[in-house]
Amino acid sequence: MKKDVLIIGAGPAGIFTALEMIRRGVKSSIVIVEKGQSIEKRSCPKAKTNKCMNCKPYCHITTGFSGAGAFSDGKLSLSPDVGGDLPILIGEDLARELIEYTDKIYLDFGADTKIEGINNSEDVKEIRKNAIKAGLKLVDCPIRHLGTEKAQSLYLAIEKYLQDNGVEILFGCECTNLILDGDVCRGAYITNGTQNSEIMAEHIVVATGRRGAEWLEHICSEHNIAHEPGTVDIGVRVEVRNEIMERVNEVLYESKLIGWPEPFKNKVRTFCQNPGGFVSQENYDNNLAVVNGHSYKEKKSSNTNVAILCSHNFSTPFNQPIAYAQKIGELTNMLANGHILVQRFGDILSGKRTWPKELAQSNLKPTLPDAVAGDITAALPYRSMMNIINFIKAVDLVVPGFASYETLLYSPELKFYSNRVKMDTDFNTSIKGLHCLGDSSGWTRGLMMASVMGVLMGRKLADNK
Numbered sequence: 001m002k003k004d005v006l007i008i009g010a011g012p013a014g015i016f017t018a019l020e021m022i023r024r025g026v027k028s029s030i031v032i033v034e035k036g037q038s039i040e041k042r043s044c045p046k047a048k049t050n051k052c053m054n055c056k057p058y059c060h061i062t063t064g065f066s067g068a069g070a071f072s073d074g075k076l077s078l079s080p081d082v083g084g085d086l087p088i089l090i091g092e093d094l095a096r097e098l099i100e101y102t103d104k105i106y107l108d109f110g111a112d113t114k115i116e117g118i119n120n121s122e123d124v125k126e127i128r129k130n131a132i133k134a135g136l137k138l139v140d141c142p143i144r145h146l147g148t149e150k151a152q153s154l155y156l157a158i159e160k161y162l163q164d165n166g167v168e169i170l171f172g173c174e175c176t177n178l179i180l181d182g183d184v185c186r187g188a189y190i191t192n193g194t195q196n197s198e199i200m201a202e203h204i205v206v207a208t209g210r211r212g213a214e215w216l217e218h219i220c221s222e223h224n225i226a227h228e229p230g231t232v233d234i235g236v237r238v239e240v241r242n243e244i245m246e247r248v249n250e251v252l253y254e255s256k257l258i259g260w261p262e263p264f265k266n267k268v269r270t271f272c273q274n275p276g277g278f279v280s281q282e283n284y285d286n287n288l289a290v291v292n293g294h295s296y297k298e299k300k301s302s303n304t305n306v307a308i309l310c311s312h313n314f315s316t317p318f319n320q321p322i323a324y325a326q327k328i329g330e331l332t333n334m335l336a337n338g339h340i341l342v343q344r345f346g347d348i349l350s351g352k353r354t355w356p357k358e359l360a361q362s363n364l365k366p367t368l369p370d371a372v373a374g375d376i377t378a379a380l381p382y383r384s385m386m387n388i389i390n391f392i393k394a395v396d397l398v399v400p401g402f403a404s405y406e407t408l409l410y411s412p413e414l415k416f417y418s419n420r421v422k423m424d425t426d427f428n429t430s431i432k433g434l435h436c437l438g439d440s441s442g443w444t445r446g447l448m449m450a451s452v453m454g455v456l457m458g459r460k461l462a463d464n465k
Contacts, residue, residue, distance in 0.1 A: 003029045003168075005461060006188060006201035008175045010034035011067030012447050013438030013454040014207035015158060016102065020458025022165045028461070030167045031199060033190055035174040036064030039156040044071065051370040052281045052289065052339065057193075059283035061292075065169070066155035067209040068282070069447050071294070074146030074154075075254065075272070076448045078103060078115065082141045082256060083449030084439075090425055090456065098452045103144065105455075109157045112150065112297070116143040116253030123251040127398060131257060134397035139256040147297030178204065178434070180223055185434035203461055207437040207454065210416045211284060214322050216440045217419035226422035226430035230442045232321035233415035234328055234384050235268075235309035236376065237279055237291045238392070239408040241364055244401040245304040249275040255306075257398065261390035264383055268391040271307040271415075276300030279368040279410055281340050288329050291340045291368070291410040301367050307413050310387045322416050329412040332379040336372035341412075343376045345392065346405025348385075362406040376411040415445070426460050427453075 005021070007014040010032050018030050035058065036042065042064040045053045061071040080087045080095040087095040107113065117140075124140075131138040146154060163169060172192050179187040179198060187200035208216055220227040248255045254273040261268060274295035282292050293305040314321055332341050343354040344362070353375035359366060377385055388409075396403035420442030427435040437443075437457055438450040 001031070001197065001199045003031045003199060003201045005030045005203045005205065006199050007032045007205045007207060008188060009067070009206065009208040009212060009438070009440070010036075010065045010169060011207055011209040011438055012069055012450040013444070013457070014205060015066065015162070016105070016451045016454030017205055017207070017437065017458045017461070018162055018167045019105065019158065020455045021462050022162070022167070024459065024462040026462045031201075032162075032167060032169045033173045033175055033188070033199070034065060034169060034171050036060070037171050038169070039065050039152060039159050042071075046281075052283065054283055054287065054338070061280070062211050062282050062284065065159050065171070066151075068211070069151060069155065071148060071152070074148055074151030074295075074447070076103060076106060076111070076144040076146065077141050077446060078144060078448065079139070079141040081139055082446070084443055084445040086443050086449050086453055089423070089443060095452065098455055099448060102448065102451050102455050106144070106146075106154070109161075110150070110154050111144055111146055114144075116145055117251075118142045123247070127248065127251065127255070130398045134394040135259060135261075136394055136398065137258040139258060141254070141256050143253050145253065145295070145297070148294045149299075150297050178219060178223060180431065183430070184432045203433055203435065205435045205437060205457060206440065207450075208440040210439045213416040213419055213440045213442075214285075214326075216421070216436065217322055220419065220421060223431065225434070228420050228422065229314055229319045229321050230420040231311045231313050232325045233309040233311055234325055234380070235307055235413045236388060237293055237305055237307050237410040237413045239279055239303050239305040239364065239367065239410065240402060240404070242276060242302055242304050244404070245275065245399060248399055249304060255399070257395060259391050259394055261387055261394060264387055266383070266387050267311040268387050269309055269311075270395070271309050273304065273306040275304045277303070277305050277367070279305050279366065279371070281368065281370075286326075287333075287338065288326060289333050289338060289340060290329060291413050303364065303367055305367070308388055308391060309413065309415060310384045312384070322419065325414045325416065328379060328381065329414050332376065332412045335374055335379055340368060340371045340410050341374045341376050341379070342366060342368070342371040342408055342410045343374060344405060345403060345407040345409055348377055348389065348409065364406045364408060366408060368410065371410060376409060380411060427457055
């Protein structure tokens with residue numbers, strides 16, 4: 001098969017690359033290769049079974065059209081200060097302009113017109129004052145909340161739009177390697193499980209998302225594609241009663257707090273806050289179970305969950321940050337017999353494990369029913385654990401009750417985007433014809449910035465025609 005543009009991965013970055021080319025009237029032949037299924041064929045059996053079934057050959061929550069975005073809480077961060085380091089590469093002014101443009105595309109396909117976190121300035125000032133007292137930084141970021149169920153219908157509309165406009169999407173097909181001719185990328189090797197094929201193209205766009213970060217790291221090493229180890233985030237998903245987070249939820253919807261707690265002063269931040277949300281499990285390759293959070297537009301729980309992530313930056317000679325995080329996840333999974341581990345914050349401070357009976361007696365009921373009560377401190381590194389504990393204590397000064405005895409910590413919460421591909425402002429790698437986008441490239445984190453990167457890639461490819 002010969003195409004003008006080959007896009008590997010149907011996450012937001014790949015989708016918006018094709019979408020922008022169509023919107024600009026480009027008649028190039030475009031094919032998207034996606035190892036998962038279309039939106040309408042993606043479903044998680046846990047909704048019926050109440051426990052993770054460890055679906056094979058991949059988890060439907062993380063794999064398929066729109067990637068994990070279709071099953072996430074569906075929040076679009078409308079600030080260049082959130083979502084990775086893309087503004088460093090392309091400039092903050094352009095990033096801000098592209099966020100506004102990309103947001104309008106989401107609105108065209110049915111996104112909620114309401115923006116969270118832009119009112120109640122006096123309340124925001126009070127929260128910021130308390131954050132400063134606690135040694136934390138509050139990041140202003142308007143949020144457009146799609147909702148998990150609404151995100152699926154939105155991305156289904158985009159999927160149909162791409163297909164109706166001539167974009168060929170090959171579902172159930174996995175890229176096993178790139179085809180290189182010296183320092184030029186000519187195409188990719190594709191398999192659908194039973195048949196192997198080659199797709200040749202003038203431009204190859206790799207946009208495999210967080211799930212594909214490890215694969216891309218191996219590809220970069222194998223073909224000497226210029227890259228460098230980046231940051232790896234290791235943390236927990238914290239769950240509290242809605243009453244604890246009520247004021248912050250109403251004023252900001254998502255409180256993006258950053259701190260550098262003693263004694264190590266690593267960057268620790270909140271991420272993906274879900275008012276009335278549900279803690280969830282995702283499965284990666286090699287049966288690695290990680291925790292995440294969902295927030296629906298209609299269905300609500302009595303709890304709010306939020307990730308607390310500790311950033312780790314490694315120096316030479318170590319260059320395997322993704323493998324490092326995976327080992328921590330594997331150890332945690334081992335303690336929980338392949339499931340997610342949960343522990344009360346008070347039990348951590350008391351130096352004891354949490355027992356199922358104790359969870360049943362608390363005001364706070366876990367929204368992840370098959371999480372295993374235990375001891376996450378037996379798996380998380382001391383450095384990460386101390387950073388998380390001290391950060392939670394600091395957040396308690398902003399949100400009283402956040403560090404209560406019964407606050408739940410789920411583990412592991414891991415973000416795999418630590419391999420950063422070196423590129424110029426046109427997203428050209430050290431290999432001609434090869435471009436890397438989205439979270440797997442190491443430049444973005446989250447739906448909006450990955451989508452923005454796709455829009456800009458689509459413009460640059462359109463300008464070449």
